[in-house]
Amino acid sequence: MRERISYYRQYRLSIRDTPMIPVKPIANFNYVTLTCRKDLKMTQLSLETLVRHSSALPELVVAYDESLTENEVQEAFKFWSRPFLCLDRLSTAKFHHDQGQQLLANFCDKHIFGFKLSVCLRVAQQNRVLYADSDVLWFRDSVELMKRYSEKAIYAAEDYNDSYNKKLLLKLDEQLQKYLAQTPFINAGFAIFNRFIPEIDEYKEFLSYILAEQPIHHFSEQTLVAILTKTIGDTIKEQDVYVKEHYLTSWKASFCQKPWIARHYISPVRHQLWIDAITAVN
DSSP states (O other): OHHHHHHHHHHHHHTSOOOOOOOOOEEEEEEEEEEOGGGHHHHHHHHHHHHHHOSSEEEEEEEEOTTSOHHHHHHHTTTSSSOOEEEOHHHHHHHHHHTTOHHHHHHHHHOHHHHHHHHHHHHTTTSOEEEEOTTEEEOSOHHHHHHHSOSSSEEEEEESSOOSOHHHHTTSOHHHHHHHTSSSEEEEEEEEESSOOGGGGGGHHHHHHHHHSSSOOTTHHHHHHHHHHHHHOEEEOTTTEEOOOSTTOSSSOSOTTOOOSEEEOOGGGHHHHHHHHHHHTO
């Protein structure tokens, strides 16, 4: 039943025009998201909820894959009240190549999540970065979230499952392996980069291993983010950004009476996003 309700609400949202975003003060960080043709509506909803609940607007950076052109991205997000930056994979790989980071450039070129990480590290050379996947809805102020998580180099959301590249973990020393096996686990679909992460250069061996796998493991990027978060950063607490999958999936909006600033609707609960979005944008 809830899936039918979700499909109906998804249809209602698909024929709804996104309202123009009002002008707000400029926040002192960049908001990065990754989109593709099939996720455009979801990305629009994510950004609309961000604006509705943020006291100031970050500088927007939209990374897009090969299913879209820059003109299509600009048209899809024309409701954004200020100019925003579009980044494609080719220019991002070239950026890191020109910086002498060939392994990172290759990861960007060969895997979509390598592209995602590369964009975040590229933008973080200029400003703080708040990254969120397209399947994130906002319920409270992103500016407040950034104030809470400003001290360490990197923060990432807590996950309920250890979705890592297990073969890559075996390359770590035993102590770090045990640390990563402990809760909280890390979800790279929502992260804060408070500075550029030169420490990525310490893991060239791991990047080489990632690139040698055929195909590249789906969770290699998340494993790298987990390593960085556990060694030089910390987690974004569950009460601030909610990721878990459980009984809160229902036909009613899940976020009412909850303290969450945002929720990341991972694939097992993706239908809940459309149920919640109707409430979140009205």
